[in-house]
Amino acid sequence: MCYSFISKPRIYNPATRQLVTLSAPIKSQTEEDAYGYYFGYDPVIDQYNVLWSTGVYVKHLGEIRSEHRVFVLKAGREGSWKKASPTAPDFLPHIPAKRGMCIDGVIYYMGWTGRYNLVLVSFQIRSRDFKMIQVPRRDGDEVLLRMKNVSLIEYGGKVTIIDQTNLREKGMLDLWAVEDAGNKNSWSRKTMVLQSSQLHLVINNINYIQHESNDMTKIEIKGIPDHWFSIDKSTVNVMLMDQSESLVYLET
Incomplete structure (x- = not known):
């Protein structure tokens, strides 16, 4: 299970009942920032990753800027955040939405590349490649706002x-x-x-x-x-992994 608390990602393994809190990717990060943590596992290389994405709309420039970092979870070893630099020609800076999942070593989440443009972002753990897919519009013209x-x-x-x-x-x-x-x-x-x-x-x-x-x-x-359910925070976002994944003991 992966969730954030006070701007830091926390990983909990229900099988071992181990809870690990990772450091924040950047010191200036706050709860008000538009960011998301996404948890994934690649069975081919037997590797767990936490992907952090953040985005902001720069008003005076009229553009969106985003940043992405990856934390590799290793058994018994401390890790660190590494900057991920998307190279796909169709990649666009985006503001991430707090929804995510992983299928076959690929992390997926949604993000905004514009006020009315929603995309599905994919990150392949093995190759570190980013891809973007245009999200369909409801009934032909209404974006999923x-x-x-x-x-x-x-x-x-x-x-x-x-x-x-x-x-x-x-x-x-x-x-x-x-x-x-x-x-x-x-x-x-x-x-x-x-x-x-x-x-x-x-x-x-x-x-x-x-x-x-x-x-x-x-x-x-x-x-x-x-107190988790207030007017401002009525949803708890938790990302779950499949039961069949291997057990890993991590350094706190």
Whole structure:
């Protein structure tokens, strides 16, 4: 599990119950900065990485600037943040969104390259390559602006955007899957419609949805302090890794 606390990334292994707090990439970083930590694992080289991305809009220049650094987690050894320099010709500076996941050694997260332009950013752990994929627009022209209703999931082995904008009122859930993240970068859309008897489950609850059977189960998470849920901070963002990953003991 990877999450941030007081601007620092924290890694927790539920199997070993080990908690490691990493140093912040830069000393001037604050909670108000537009940044994100993204956790990933490459099974080929057996390596865990934490990717840090930050972006800012420079008003007097009318442009976005971003910076990216990588922390390699090594068993029994201390690490440090290394600057990552994107070389892809289609790469654009962006403001990262606090959503992320990892599939087959590739970290994915979303970011803004402009006020109305949202992209899916990929970072390959092995090669350190960045790529960008234009996010599709809802109903042909409306960009997915309400980021609080949008998340990344793995669906059928593919990175997928799950859009819950119409879930509570219409019982509709949109899934946008990347069909070929390496080459064609095409998207496919699937809309799930809940039954009327399921609609009460999507009001102020956390739910687990089984996509194949279109079934839904209510989940209750206990032990989260009440002060974490305020008007300004109503969401807890946690990035989880698969159960099959190897166990690593790290230096604190």
